[in-house]
Amino acid sequence: MPWKTDLKREIEENHLDVGIFTLQELYRYSYNNLQLLYPKNKTIEARIRQTLQVLRDEKYLLFIGRGEYKVLSWENDEFINFVKVYHGES
Numbered sequence: 224m225p226w227k228t229d230l231k232r233e234i235e236e237n238h239l240d241v242g243i244f245t246l247q248e249l250y251r252y253s254y255n256n257l258q259l260l261y262p263k264n265k266t267i268e269a270r271i272r273q274t275l276q277v278l279r280d281e282k283y284l285l286f287i288g289r290g291e292y293k294v295l296s297w298e299n300d301e302f303i304n305f306v307k308v309y310h311g312e313s
Contacts, residue, residue, distance in 0.1 A: 229260055230271065254268070275292065
């Protein structure tokens with residue numbers, strides 16, 4: 224499924240795999256790139272949301288709520304914990 228591969232690449236190349244990202248951030252960084260890859264697709268945003276659901280079901284992403292996601296990896300968990308401790312939120 225090329226959409227999964229392309230969306231994962233967009234997430235990683237835009238460093239959204241570090242910390243928590245929003246759907247709006249993903250649109251902002253990736254919409255134009257995906258539109259160039261899929262010029263006949265007139266529903267890019269809907270396809271992004273659908274693909275995020277697939278990636279969630281495959282345990283690549285965690286849906287946090289209100290358009291917020293995080294990539295599931297121990298590295299990302301370590302980063303998020305570091306940021307919390309740094310900001311005194313532990």
